[in-house]
Amino acid sequence: MSVPHALLALLSEEPKHGLRLQSEFESRTGDVWPLNVGQVYTTLQRLERDGLVETDGDGDRSRKRYRITSDGGRELADWLRTPPDLVPPPRDELVIKVLVALEVPGTDVHEVIQIHRRHAVEVMQRYTQVKAAAAEDDVSLALVVDAELFRLEAIVRWLDAADVRLKRQPPTRPPAGSEPSPQPTPAEEVTQ
Amino acid sequence: MTSALEMRQVSKVYGAGPGEVTALSKVDLAVERGELVAVMGPSGSGKSTLLTIAGSLEEPSSGQVLVDGVDLAAVSRSDRATMRRRSIGYVFQDFNLLPGLTAVENVTLPLELDGVRARAARVAGLEALEELGVADRADRYPDELSGGERQRVAIARAIVADRGLLLADEPTGALDSVNGEGVMRLLRAATRRGVAGVVVTHEAQLASWADRVVFLRDGRVVDQTIAPPGPESLLAAGESR
Numbered sequence: 001m002s003v004p005h006a007l008l009a010l011l012s013e014e015p016k017h018g019l020r021l022q023s024e025f026e027s028r029t030g031d032v033w034p035l036n037v038g039q040v041y042t043t044l045q046r047l048e049r050d051g052l053v054e055t056d057g058d059g060d061r062s063r064k065r066y067r068i069t070s071d072g073g074r075e076l077a078d079w080l081r082t083p084p085d086l087v088p089p090p091r092d093e094l095v096i097k098v099l100v101a102l103e104v105p106g107t108d109v110h111e112v113i114q115i116h117r118r119h120a121v122e123v124m125q126r127y128t129q130v131k132a133a134a135a136e137d138d139v140s141l142a143l144v145v146d147a148e149l150f151r152l153e154a155i156v157r158w159l160d161a162a163d164v165r166l167k168r169q170p171p172t173r174p175p176a177g178s179e180p181s182p183q184p185t186p187a188e189e190v191t192q
Numbered sequence: 193m194t195s196a197l198e199m200r201q202v203s204k205v206y207g208a209g210p211g212e213v214t215a216l217s218k219v220d221l222a223v224e225r226g227e228l229v230a231v232m233g234p235s236g237s238g239k240s241t242l243l244t245i246a247g248s249l250e251e252p253s254s255g256q257v258l259v260d261g262v263d264l265a266a267v268s269r270s271d272r273a274t275m276r277r278r279s280i281g282y283v284f285q286d287f288n289l290l291p292g293l294t295a296v297e298n299v300t301l302p303l304e305l306d307g308v309r310a311r312a313a314r315v316a317g318l319e320a321l322e323e324l325g326v327a328d329r330a331d332r333y334p335d336e337l338s339g340g341e342r343q344r345v346a347i348a349r350a351i352v353a354d355r356g357l358l359l360a361d362e363p364t365g366a367l368d369s370v371n372g373e374g375v376m377r378l379l380r381a382a383t384r385r386g387v388a389g390v391v392v393t394h395e396a397q398l399a400s401w402a403d404r405v406v407f408l409r410d411g412r413v414v415d416q417t418i419a420p421p422g423p424e425s426l427l428a429a430g431e432s433r
Contacts, residue, residue: 114407114415121232122417124400131373132380132401149397156396160234 003035003043004052008068008076011053015067018044032130032144047072094155098162109166117159124152194261195222196356196388197246202255204241204411215241217411218255225356228380228389230399233408239392240361242408246390247280247359248272260356277306281350281387283360283379287342289334289349295341296321296330299349308353320348324378340371344378351382358382358389364398376401 003025010016010024022040026033041061047053052072055064068076094116101112131145204216216238223229233239244250245257248264257264259279264272282288289298299320300313308316321327324344326337334342343365350358360379364372376391380401383389391402399405407415 110409114409118405118407118415118417121396121400121405124396125402125405125417128397128400132377136377149400153396160394164234 002079003039004047005076005079007040007043007047008052008072008079011066011068012073012076015056015065017063017065018061021066028140029144032141094158098159102166110163113159113163113166117156120152120155120159124149124156127152193224195258196225196260197221197223197390198256198258198261199242199246200256200258202242202245202252202257204238204245204250205253215411216245216252219408219411219413221246221406221413223357223388223390225386225388226383227404228383228391228402230402230405231390231392231408232394232396232399232405234394237408238411239394239408241411243359243361243390243392246357247282248276274306277302278353279356281352281355281358283343283346283350283358283363285362285365287334287346287365289342289345291334294331294333295326295337295345295348298334298345299352302349303353316353317348320352321345323351323382324348339365339367340374343367343375347375347378347382351387356386356388358387360389360391362393363391364393364395369397372398373401 006025006029007021010021010028016024018037018040021044022035022037025035025040044053044066048055048066050071052069052075053066054069055066057064097116098109098113101107101109127145127148131142134141199219199221202216202219202221203214206213206215219238219242221229221242231239231242241250245252248257248259251265259275262275264275267275289295290301293301296314296317300308300310300317303313303316304310318327318330321330321344324347326341326344326348329337329341329345334345337345343363347363350360358379363379364375367375372395376398379389379391383403389402391398393399403419405417406413
């Protein structure tokens, strides 16, 4: 979550004080992202330094009202249209765990998959509780929670696919006691 | 306390000899009134078989099925049919509404088959449609309703006249995710009013509306979720990041 751009978005409505920015940030992200007031003022200072916001004048920071500049408006418009980095981290921990489970003697990979599937579904249940308890017209909260639910659902779907794929595949690990392969296995490669 | 549904060591085997297929193997499952349970599993895991046996549409090869404490195998075929009409409601993936009947007639059909007079049945049917927010569509035919409205009518038919057990097989059908969520909200609301619900699905997002998720693999219950802690635990996790 980009706090600077969220603050610019809130200031694009009208000039606001720091405390109001903090409370509006939290309520509009469904109270899922807590933000302390110190973070708000530090971010506003940086935005002011970069010419993206300006204030009414000097004095106590809590009395200052911040307003977005034309540069700030352009920065916000650019950010909204710039795709986030969608390339996943190259070494996803869960993928590595499943690959390693294939190589560890005496480990049932399907049991490992099920443990992670259950955990993901339990976290999804908690997010769904948030949605169920909220008013149906609380769109901000629904959007935030949906994003998490779809991310977690993708994990469950990957685990489901891995489960089916591994069931179809005969075990490739050599029986215990045979000569070790001179080539590293894929799991060894990713964990090195 | 008597469970609304209890399955004890239920197995189902189709065919015999080399062609024998075990669809369910020693399944234990208890569902209480007020509880929504999701059964999750891949294609061929036995989900739909579990549901048809729970609803007495099919008999198990071995094991017991008790609905409100009554062992289905211990009652006559006609008593079982009566139980099916009075105690169990079904929601199917493809709605299964009869096209020649209006919304309220679809809802009241099981009551009338059970000998309830038309007038009393209509009152109960309208109440169920009211609960689902589609009472104003009572006299419309299925082809005059939207997909979401048809599904609401199907749920109304499943809960009409205080049925205690609601069984749903992929109940969101081809609805998009937001409308599918609406269906899950309705099923959850029905269970909060005291119905026991079992939803079969392969979708984790739909299953996450349940109080408990049971995982089925190759006809066996392999795992289930533990009652999740409250949503505040998510905020705590976010703060520690």
